[in-house]
Amino acid sequence: MKTKLCIEGKNMLYDLCAKHHIPHHKMGKWIVAQTDQQWEELVKVYKFTREIGIPTDFVSLDRAAIEEPFVRAKVGILESPTTGIVDSHAFMQFLLGDFEDRGGDVALFSPVVSIAALGQQGSQGWEITTRDRRTGEESSITAEILINSAGLGAVDINNMVLPQDRHRKMYYAKGNYFSYAPSTPRTSHLIYPAPEPGLGGLGTHLTLDIAGRIRFGPDVEWVDSPDDLSVNTSRLDEAIEQIKKFLPDIQEDKIVPDYAGIRPKLGKASAVASGDKFLDFVIQKEEGVEGFVNLLGIESPGLTSSLAIAKMVDGLLYK
Numbered sequence: 001m002k003t004k005l006c007i008e009g010k011n012m013l014y015d016l017c018a019k020h021h022i023p024h025h026k027m028g029k030w031i032v033a034q035t036d037q038q039w040e041e042l043v044k045v046y047k048f049t050r051e052i053g054i055p056t057d058f059v060s061l062d063r064a065a066i067e068e069p070f071v072r073a074k075v076g077i078l079e080s081p082t083t084g085i086v087d088s089h090a091f092m093q094f095l096l097g098d099f100e101d102r103g104g105d106v107a108l109f110s111p112v113v114s115i116a117a118l119g120q121q122g123s124q125g126w127e128i129t130t131r132d133r134r135t136g137e138e139s140s141i142t143a144e145i146l147i148n149s150a151g152l153g154a155v156d157i158n159n160m161v162l163p164q165d166r167h168r169k170m171y172y173a174k175g176n177y178f179s180y181a182p183s184t185p186r187t188s189h190l191i192y193p194a195p196e197p198g199l200g201g202l203g204t205h206l207t208l209d210i211a212g213r214i215r216f217g218p219d220v221e222w223v224d225s226p227d228d229l230s231v232n233t234s235r236l237d238e239a240i241e242q243i244k245k246f247l248p249d250i251q252e253d254k255i256v257p258d259y260a261g262i263r264p265k266l267g268k269a270s271a272v273a274s275g276d277k278f279l280d281f282v283i284q285k286e287e288g289v290e291g292f293v294n295l296l297g298i299e300s301p302g303l304t305s306s307l308a309i310a311k312m313v314d315g316l317l318y319k
Contacts (some may be wrong), residue, residue: 001281003052006301009308011198013086016307022090023210029083029190030059032246038194039075045195046078056080070185071240072248077243083190087210090302109133115160118142122290124241145291147313152226154296161292168296171265175218176231178239179258186214187222193246204242215241215258222268263299283309285316293317 017024042058049056059067059077096106111131118124129140148157155170168172191206207215212239219235240252269277282296302309 001282002301004280004306005305005308005312007054009301010082013091013304013305014084015016017091018084019072020092020094023052023087025084025103026084026212027189027208029080029192030064030068030071031078031194032071032194033075033077034073034196034245035075038196041195042076042078048286049080054080054281055082059089065294066186068189069247070247071187071189072246078194079189081259084146085190085208085210090168091303092151111141112150112157112160113138115146115157117155117161117196117289119290121288122146123196123291125291127241128245143291143294145317147293148296149298151298151314152262153195154264154294154298155266157317158294158296161166161289161294161314162286166286166292168266170226171268172223172226172228173265173299174221174223174232174260175262175263176239177215177217178231178255180214180216180255181252182251185247187247192222193242204239206243206247216255217258218261226262226264229260229262233257264297265299266297281305281309283312283316 014024014026016022019279024096029047033042045077046058054104056078061077064071064073069233079287082316096258100106107130109304110132112128113131114129116125116127116129120241123142125142126146127142128141128146134285137306146161148154148161150157152170152172156167159167187208190208192206193203196203204216207217216239219239221232221235236255236257238256240250243250243255244252246301266279267281279297280299281302284294285290286294293316295309298305298309
């Protein structure tokens, strides 16, 4: 599901951004290998992308030396030319405005505290009760359809709706990011280390924002709370060690803490795992209840997939 929705969502997102002038840049991504094991993983990625119709190709080290003189890749480089970046805040501002223009209402500072089924298993809808964080006042609304798209709070919503034996546990994987301001070394591509089985994420990589600023991250730090958003500076030395493998000339003292985010994981399995250990998106109508669509574990590539996810949910409900 991650594969299918990422591909479809990427194309939908590029089209939407172009149509509505949302800042974005299709700059391409290089995945770099430093060891024979990483090279084997690159070959696997290449073969898989070819199977699913995604253009990737290997970059010669001669070409790499010209295009990205600061980037080290001892063994090889795989390029994904259709990878890009988007101004996520501008994208979400557009979605919010479009939603409200179509009659939607947004209630801020109002976490859901309970959900009650109306009729047999929600056959007559749902009653959702919220509590205002600022005043403590509770209020309720009713709805025929309930879509659980609550991100880090999605498991809490799941557990309010479904019986005890279908409750889930949320795992919070914090990713710390570090920024880099100097003009050198620089890159014009996103730079990712080749996948390494067993990691909880895709490794510390180099990303660029719309303004061209460099950020490194995210790492994987398991935390107990989705509100733990302070950057863990104790992990900077480890990040620098990873960064210098592909950007050896980096000025270490110019790498500074930037921000942190939390991934909503359904387990501690690897992001680059396969088989039974791989954790896919959960997007489904739940059996035994009416008018309820559950979205769980929407971590990366959730943003890229978001428009395709919305289309899928619409199909589950109305087609």
